[in-house]
Each structure stands twice: as structure tokens, then as C-alpha cells.
Amino acid sequence: xxxxxxxGLDLKGVDVDKEAVIQGQVLRGEEPVGGAYVRLLDSTGEFxxxxxxxxxxxxxxxxxxxxxxxRTLAPKADPVDRQVVAQYxxxxxxxxxx
Amino acid sequence: MSRESAxxxxxxxxEHKNDAGVxxxxxxxxxxxxxxxxxxxxxxxxxxxxxxxxxRRDFVNKDQFQALLSDRxxxxxxxxxxxxxxxxWFAAYAYWYFKLYGHGDVKLLDGGRKRWELDSxxxxxxxxxxxxxxxxxxxxxxxIRAFRDEVNEAxxxxxxxxxxxxxxYAGRLLAPAHLPQEQAQRAGHIPTAANIPWSKAANDxxxxxxxxxxxxxxxxxxxxxxxxxxxxxxxxxxxxxxxxVLHEILGQExxxxxxxxxxxxxxxxxxxxxxxxxxxxx
Numbered sequence: 001x002x003x004x005x006x007x008g009l010d011l012k013g014v015d016v017d018k019e020a021v022i023q024g025q026v027l028r029g030e031e032p033v034g035g036a037y038v039r040l041l042d043s044t045g046e047f048x049x050x051x052x053x054x055x056x057x058x059x060x061x062x063x064x065x066x067x068x069x070x071r072t073l074a075p076k077a078d079p080v081d082r083q084v085v086a087q088y089x090x091x092x093x094x095x096x097x098x
Numbered sequence: 099m100s101r102e103s104a105x106x107x108x109x110x111x112x113e114h115k116n117d118a119g120v121x122x123x124x125x126x127x128x129x130x131x132x133x134x135x136x137x138x139x140x141x142x143x144x145x146x147x148x149x150x151x152x153x154r155r156d157f158v159n160k161d162q163f164q165a166l167l168s169d170r171x172x173x174x175x176x177x178x179x180x181x182x183x184x185x186x187w188f189a190a191y192a193y194w195y196f197k198l199y200g201h202g203d204v205k206l207l208d209g210g211r212k213r214w215e216l217d218s219x220x221x222x223x224x225x226x227x228x229x230x231x232x233x234x235x236x237x238x239x240x241x242i243r244a245f246r247d248e249v250n251e252a253x254x255x256x257x258x259x260x261x262x263x264x265x266x267y268a269g270r271l272l273a274p275a276h277l278p279q280e281q282a283q284r285a286g287h288i289p290t291a292a293n294i295p296w297s298k299a300a301n302d303x304x305x306x307x308x309x310x311x312x313x314x315x316x317x318x319x320x321x322x323x324x325x326x327x328x329x330x331x332x333x334x335x336x337x338x339x340x341x342x343v344l345h346e347i348l349g350q351e352x353x354x355x356x357x358x359x360x361x362x363x364x365x366x367x368x369x370x371x372x373x374x375x376x377x378x379x380x
Contacts, residue, residue: 046264046297071302
């Protein structure tokens with residue numbers, strides 16, 4: 001889950017030493033899902049941020065170090081929750097399948 | 099104001115979007131969202147280029163607002179229906195402008211762009227051009243806008259509602275987590291402010307929760323409905339969402355949006371700041 005992987009979002013311009021980045025891609029089978037909504041919930045389950053996915057299904061958050069939940073909403077699919085740990089100096093990559 | 103007068107459903111929009119006198123307007127944080135696809139007939143307002151003064155830290159004045167709406171073909175008597183991404187944050191912010199400048203009939207599409215997309219409803223990239231009008235804005239209604247001195251005097255006196263996420267309130271984050279965190283201002287919140295994230299007022303799909311749930315939410319967090327209320331966030335758009343809930347859906351009087359919000363307060367010399375999860379003392 002951790003460590004930037006090939007094919008992930010380009011990190012140009014992002015200071016990963018100072019940002020606890022969580023990013024990834026939403027997929028339906030092998031196909032990327034654009035226009036899905038990924039919500040970042042804190043360790044108490046409270047909403048912190050939300051982004052729509054890009055046309056290639058990608059999303060990115062600049063979190064604080066700690067444990068988070070990603071909740072993904074997509075058309076014609078049930079919400080999917082994924083746990084993730086963020087820290088400075090590392091990029092947490094998450095693939096979400098709906 | 100009430101839910102019935104301030105909100106419309108997606109079904110209502112499908113039924114009335116082509117009616118004469120109904121103008122759909124999309125307002126997004128991501129200003130490219132409209133160009134990729136919008137509800138048929140909707141025009142776009144850019145929250146930054148159209149709604150902010152290009153030089154000063156302030157939003158458009160009365161003359162700029164009426165020039166903008168004249169150019170985009172909005173009439174004073176039109177029913178304006180606003181919607182957008184981010185659970186209607188920026189649409190609620192634009193709604194607050196329309197009220198501030200005295201537009202008669204303005205509504206928000208419940209759930210905004212997200213609910214529309216999750217329902218797989220139709221979007222189009224068709225360019226919309228409306229004929230220019232001669233829109234007349236009213237003088238700003240400052241009963242719904244708070245400035246910093248009034249906020250300072252409200253500490254420990256009025257309801258202050260910080261609608262940012264718990265991590266921003268406590269000072270662990272400086273901006274919503276979909277934005278980079280490096281900022282000039284100090285972290286934390288205005289002492290005595292209750293932290294009631296805007297998101298608690300919305301369902302996951304972006305629609306507003308039921309009236310009784312909303313009342314309970316604010317009452318449980320210590321909002322005294324007998325007192326005046328000032329809501330703030332980072333730049334005033336999420337707090338416009340909460341202003342909408344309190345003033346437009348629940349019909350509370352004397353609710354103001356402090357649009358200077360944390361980017362102003364966190365940069366001011368000489369004002370108190372509280373850190374951590376507790377409201378702090380006056």
C-alpha cells in the first residue's frame with residue numbers, strides 16, 4: 001500500500017517530505033472509474049475532505065500523519081471503505097475496487 | 099426561509115430546467131468541471147475569476163456583481179437555481195452572494211453535482227449563451243456578513259461555529275486535506291468556537307439532513323438558538339454551507355458568515371487563538 005508505484009499520480013511539485021500524501025485509483029474490474037467520489041474520514045470516522053476522481057480514476061489527499069479511512073462512492077455501486085496510514089516522507093498508494 | 103423555499107430536488111430541476119424564468123448556474127471549486135459536463139442549459143460562474151475582486155482580498159462589489167449577472171443574462175425576476183461540486187460548498191457561497199445583493203428568488207439544488215452524478219443523470223458539454231440583461235443589484239445586506247472586529251467582540255458572547263474538519267479546528271491541519279498544507283497563517287481556532295463540521299449537516303451523497311436532525315446537531319454542540327451566530331471556516335465557502343443550513347433551511351435569524359475566516363483570523367496580529375480539540379476560554 002505504501003510507496004509510490006509505477007502508474008500512480010505524478011508527484012511533480014509535491015514536497016513529499018512535508019506532506020503526508022494519500023493517493024490512488026478507483027477501478028471497476030480493470031477499468032478506471034472517473035467521476036467517483038473519494039471521502040477522507042479521520043480516525044473517529046469524521047469527514048475531513050472529498051475529491052472527485054479524474055478521468056483516469058485517480059485521486060490525492062494531503063493528510064496529517066495517522067490512520068484514515070477512504071470511503072468511495074461511485075454510480076451504481078455500494079460505498080467501499082479502505083483503511084490507510086499516512087506519514088511524512090511517504091506516499092500511501094491505494095487501489096480501490098468498486 | 100425554509101427547506102421548501104430554499105432547496106429544490108434533482109427531479110424538480112429535470113422538470114423545470116427549460117422553463118422561462120429559471121436559470122441554472124453551476125459554481126465549482128474545480129472550475130474545469132463545468133466544461134467537461136454540466137446540466138443542460140446551466141451557465142457557469144467561476145468562484146475566483148467572476149466572484150472575487152481581482153486585486154483586493156474581498157469579493158465583488160455591487161457594481162461588479164450587477165455587471166457580471168447582466169453579462170451572463172440573468173434577470174432580477176429570474177428563479178436562480180445554484181448547484182456545484184464539493185457538496186455545494188461554492189454553490190452555497192454564491193447563494194449567499196445572491197442573498198447579500200438582494201436577489202429575490204434563489205434556490206440550491208439539494209445534493210448538487212455529486213448527487214446528480216451518482217444518480218447517473220445526464221450532463222452535457224453544450225455551450226450556453228444567454229442574452230445580456232440589465233441586472234440591478236441592491237446594496238449589500240450586511241446582516242448576513244460578519245467582519246473581524248465583530249467576530250472579536252463575539253468571543254464568549256455569541257455562538258461562534260467553526261465548520262472546518264476536527265483536524266483543522268485543533269490546528270493539526272491548515273487546509274482541507276485535498277489541498278497542500280503549507281500556509282502562512284497560524285493554526286487553530288477562535289476561542290469559544292464550537293467545532294461543528296459542515297459535513298455533519300450533509301448526507302454522504304451531499305443532500306442536506308432532515309430538519310430535526312439538523313436542529314439536534316447544533317443544539318447538541320452547544321449552539322444557543324436564542325443568541326446570534328457567526329459561522330466561519332478557512333475562506334468562507336464551507337461556512338456559507340452552514341449559514342445556508344441555519345438561516346435558509348432552519349430559518350434562524352441573525353446568522354452571519356465570516357468570510358474572512360481562518361485565512362484572515364490566523365494572520366491577524368493581536369487576536370487570541372486556541373489550539374487543540376476544546377473550544378477554549380474567552
